[in-house]
Amino acid sequence: MDARDLPLEPGELFSEMHVVTLPMVTRFRGITERELMVVKGPAGWAEFSPFVEYRVDEASQWLRATVEAATTEFPTPVRDTVRINATVPACPAHEVGGILGRFPGAEVVKVKIAARGLDSVEEDVERVSAVLRLSSARIRLDANGAYSVSEAVNAIRRFTHVPGFVERVEYIEQPCARVEDLVAVREQVEGVRIAADESIRKAQDPLRVARLGAADHIVAKVQPLGGVRAAIRVVEQCGLPATVSSALESSVGLSAGVALAASLEDESAAGLGTAALLSADVVTNPLRAREGVLPVGRVEPSQLLLEKHRAQPARTEWWVRRLRACWARLRERRED
Ligand SMILES: O=C(O)CCC(=O)c1ccccc1C(=O)O
Numbered sequence: 001m002d003a004r005d006l007p008l009e010p011g012e013l014f015s016e017m018h019v020v021t022l023p024m025v026t027r028f029r030g031i032t033e034r035e036l037m038v039v040k041g042p043a044g045w046a047e048f049s050p051f052v053e054y055r056v057d058e059a060s061q062w063l064r065a066t067v068e069a070a071t072t073e074f075p076t077p078v079r080d081t082v083r084i085n086a087t088v089p090a091c092p093a094h095e096v097g098g099i100l101g102r103f104p105g106a107e108v109v110k111v112k113i114a115a116r117g118l119d120s121v122e123e124d125v126e127r128v129s130a131v132l133r134l135s136s137a138r139i140r141l142d143a144n145g146a147y148s149v150s151e152a153v154n155a156i157r158r159f160t161h162v163p164g165f166v167e168r169v170e171y172i173e174q175p176c177a178r179v180e181d182l183v184a185v186r187e188q189v190e191g192v193r194i195a196a197d198e199s200i201r202k203a204q205d206p207l208r209v210a211r212l213g214a215a216d217h218i219v220a221k222v223q224p225l226g227g228v229r230a231a232i233r234v235v236e237q238c239g240l241p242a243t244v245s246s247a248l249e250s251s252v253g254l255s256a257g258v259a260l261a262a263s264l265e266d267e268s269a270a271g272l273g274t275a276a277l278l279s280a281d282v283v284t285n286p287l288r289a290r291e292g293v294l295p296v297g298r299v300e301p302s303q304l305l306l307e308k309h310r311a312q313p314a315r316t317e318w319w320v321r322r323l324r325a326c327w328a329r330l331r332e333r334r335e336d
């Protein structure tokens with residue numbers, strides 16, 4: 001469904017709307033609980049879960065993905081399972097073994113780094129060393145844009161001294177926030193590929209990364225890019241290899257990510273194993289990888305779990321207001 005065809009109110013399209021608070025196994029991205037909304041539309045269940053600090057402008061883009069999932073079938077997949085990467089938060093090195101144990105069979109591990117910029121580089125090196133020691137997987141790092149150009153160059157140099165790193169690294173995701181800085185890092189660092197995440201999903205113009213030669217690889221996320229089809233277009237137009245990744249969604253949102261990953265011609269282990277970082281979900285059989293792969297297909301929340309994890313009334317009201325504000329924003333823009 002196109003924004004121009006949206007009915008006046010979300011309640012006219014969605015027959016059910018639920019807000020839940022899901023506890024997490026470990027702190028990730030500064031949070032220990034994931035608050036999100038799931039809705040039921042004519043084509044099935046869909047998730048609406050922009051992070052709580054996002055404003056209407058950014059959050060309404062995520063709502064496009066929700067509307068797509070609730071009203072249309074996903075594109076025909078080209079494979080029926082999707083390989084995932086393990087995701088290691090910026091945790092102390094001694095926790096790495098426990099985290100890796102939650103992702104059996106993953107052949108790639110993504111490690112969060114730079115929680116405090118270059119100040120955390122020693123802890124980051126410890127964590128990366130632990131990953132390389134405890135698994136034989138390939139490795140990806142994600143700095144979430146925390147470094148300046150010179151900090152990125154220095155940090156990357158430190159990582160390349162860790163035994164096994166150079167041989168096993170796939171890429172470093174978003175070392176710096178600005179696209180121009182990614183270009184500079186890419187020019188100054190040899191032998192380590194650069195991936196763009198925020199520069200794709202938070203950009204007015206996601207194709208700028210490819211035009212300026214700011215990355216070797218991109219990360220594609222369904223909700224921030226406005227849906228599975230919109231994400232496929234971004235990947236095609238960028239012309240760069242792409243990794244599909246989650247926004248720390250429930251299994252409902254993850255299943256849309258799996259639909260995207262299963263639609264792309266080239267497969268790259270997806271960051272969609274993050275149900276393993278939640279200690280509860282809205283479906284009875286969470287989308288947890290077995291032998292490193294996830295199945296393609298829709299999922300159905302359990303009314304019991306929706307009830308069990310229902311958010312506090314004030315938080316539910318906040319989400320319903322947010323949904324309506326984003327809905328109004330999409331309808332306003334329907335002439336675009
Ligand atoms: O890609 C993964 O392995 C997991 C998902 C992930 O890292 C993530 C999850 C929520 C918000 C941002 C990010 C990110 O890639 O920066």
Ligand SMILES: [Mg+2]
Nearest residue numbers: 142144173197
């Ligand atoms: Mg990232």
